[in-house]
Amino acid sequence: MTAATRVLVLNSGSSSLKYQLIDMAGPVPGARRPARGVVERIGEPGSGVADHAAALRTVGEELAAAGHGLDSPGLLAVGHRAVHGGTRFTGPTLVDNGVLAEMEKLVPLAPLHNPANIAGIRVARDLRPDLPQVAVFDTAFHATLPEHAWRYALDPAVADAHAIRRYGFHGTSHAYVSRAAAELLGRDPAGPGGFNVIVLHLGNGASASAVAGGRCVETSMGMTPLEGLVMGTRSGDLDPAVIFHLAREAGMATDAIDTLLNKRSGLVGLCGDNDMREIGRRIAEGDERARLAFDVYVHRIRKYVGAYTAVLGRVDALAFTAGVGENSAAVRAAALRGLEGLGVELDPVRNALRGSGPRVVSTPGSAVAVAVVPTDEELEIATQTRDLVGERGLSLPPPQ
Ligand SMILES: Nc1ncnc2c1ncn2[C@@H]1O[C@H](COP(=O)(O)OP(=O)(O)O)[C@@H](O)[C@H]1O
Ligand SMILES: CC(=O)OP(=O)(O)O
Numbered sequence: 001m002t003a004a005t006r007v008l009v010l011n012s013g014s015s016s017l018k019y020q021l022i023d024m025a026g027p028v029p030g031a032r033r034p035a036r037g038v039v040e041r042i043g044e045p046g047s048g049v050a051d052h053a054a055a056l057r058t059v060g061e062e063l064a065a066a067g068h069g070l071d072s073p074g075l076l077a078v079g080h081r082a083v084h085g086g087t088r089f090t091g092p093t094l095v096d097n098g099v100l101a102e103m104e105k106l107v108p109l110a111p112l113h114n115p116a117n118i119a120g121i122r123v124a125r126d127l128r129p130d131l132p133q134v135a136v137f138d139t140a141f142h143a144t145l146p147e148h149a150w151r152y153a154l155d156p157a158v159a160d161a162h163a164i165r166r167y168g169f170h171g172t173s174h175a176y177v178s179r180a181a182a183e184l185l186g187r188d189p190a191g192p193g194g195f196n197v198i199v200l201h202l203g204n205g206a207s208a209s210a211v212a213g214g215r216c217v218e219t220s221m222g223m224t225p226l227e228g229l230v231m232g233t234r235s236g237d238l239d240p241a242v243i244f245h246l247a248r249e250a251g252m253a254t255d256a257i258d259t260l261l262n263k264r265s266g267l268v269g270l271c272g273d274n275d276m277r278e279i280g281r282r283i284a285e286g287d288e289r290a291r292l293a294f295d296v297y298v299h300r301i302r303k304y305v306g307a308y309t310a311v312l313g314r315v316d317a318l319a320f321t322a323g324v325g326e327n328s329a330a331v332r333a334a335a336l337r338g339l340e341g342l343g344v345e346l347d348p349v350r351n352a353l354r355g356s357g358p359r360v361v362s363t364p365g366s367a368v369a370v371a372v373v374p375t376d377e378e379l380e381i382a383t384q385t386r387d388l389v390g391e392r393g394l395s396l397p398p399p400q
C-alpha cells in the first residue's frame with residue numbers, strides 16, 4: 001500500500017478557490033508541491049463556474065490531468081482554510097457534521113468568508129468521504145489574547161449575549177511568520193527571555209499582531225476582518241458614530257453601509273485602486289489622490305507599530321509579510337520612517353533589494369530587526385493537518 005503523505009489544501013474565498021497539493025513525506029521546509037492552482041470568478045456571470053461544487057470539480061480535473069487525481073491513494077487528508085472559528089475552535093479541527101453545524105452558526109460573524117469555507121468542505125467530503133477533512137481557523141492563533149485585549153469596552157451583558165469581542169484573523173499567517181522570523185534571526189520563539197515580534201500582514205486584507213514568546217497577545221482585526229489597518233477595500237478603524245451618521249444623515253441602509261465599509265473603502269475608496277503596484281505608478285506620475293491613499297495607509301501602520309511596541313514593552317523584530325509587505329519597499333520605508341527613537345533603523349539598500357526568501361532589511365546596528373518573511377498559509381495548514389491526522393491517515397484502507 002502506498003504511504004499516504006499528501007495533503008490537499010483548499011482556500012475557498014467568496015469568489016475564488018485556491019488549492020495546493022503538498023507532500024509532507026520529507027522535512028517541512030522544502031516540502032514538495034506536485035500541483036497548485038486557482039479557480040477564479042466563481043458564481044460570476046459568464047465564468048462557467050457556477051458555484052464551489054463546480055470549482056472543486058475543476059480542481060479535481062486539473063489534478064487528474066497532472067496525474068494526481070482526487071482518487072489517488074497518496075492523499076492523506078484535505079486541509080481547509082476556515083476563517084471564523086469563534087471561541088469554539090482554537091486549533092485545527094477534524095470536521096464532522098457537528099463541526100459543520102457550529103461553523104454555520106458563525107456565518108453572521110463572517111458573512112463574506114464562512115459560507116465559502118463550508119461549501120468547500122462539503123464538496124470535498126462528498127468527493128472523498130473516506131478522507132479526513134481538517135479545518136484550520138484564521139482566528140485560532142489569537143485565542144491566547146488576554147481578556148483586556150479581546151474585550152471591547154461594552155456592557156458585558158450585551159457583548160456576551162451577541163458574541164461581540166475581538167477574535168482576530170489571518171492567524172495562520174501570523175503563526176507561521178512569527179515562527180519563521182525567530183528562525184531567521186536564530187532565536188527560539190518561546191526560548192528564555194522570549195522573542196517579541198510585531199507581524200504586519202499586508203495583503204488585500206491586512207492585520208497586525210503582537211507575539212510574545214510564541215503567543216499572540218494583541219491583534220488589529222476585531223469581531224470581523226473590518227477593524228484595524230487600512231486595507232485594499234476595507235476602511236479599518238473608524239469612529240463607530242460614522243455608521244449612525246450615514247444612517248441618519250445620508251439615509252443609507254445597514255447593508256449599504258456594510259458594503260461601503262467592506263468593499264468600497266480603504267485604498268480603493270480613497271483613490272479608486274486597491275493594488276499597491278498601480279498606486280505606486282500613479283504616485284510616480286504625480287497623482288495626488290494616490291499619494292494621499294498611500295499616506296493614510298502607511299500612517300495607520302506606523303500607529304500600530306507604536307502601539308504594539310508599548311504593548312510588548314520590548315520588541316526584537318518587525319516582520320513584514322503578504323503581497324504588499326513582501327513586495328513594497330516603499331510601504332516598508334514610509335511606515336518606518338522616523339522610528340529611530342524606537343530603535344528601528346531600516347537599511348535603504350537591503351530594503352530596496354528584491355528577494356524571494358526571508359531576509360533582514362534593517363541595519364546591523366538596529367536594536368529592532370526588521371525582516372521580510374514571505375507567508376505560507378498553505379504549508380502551515382498542511383503541517384497542522386498532518387500533525388492532527390498523524391498516523392491515523394496512514395492506516396486508512398485504500399478507497400473503494
Ligand atoms: N510587486 C508588488 N508591489 C507592491 N504590491 C504588490 C506587489 N505584488 C502584490 N502586491 C500587492 O499585494 C496584494 C495582494 O496580496 P495577497 O497577500 O496576495 O492578498 P490576498 O491573499 O488577500 O488576496 C495586491 O492587491 C497588491 O496590492
Ligand atoms: C480574514 C481576511 O481578511 O482574509 P483575506 O485577507 O483573505 O480577505
Ligand SMILES: [Mg+2]
Pocket residue numbers: 203204322
Ligand atoms: Mg491572503
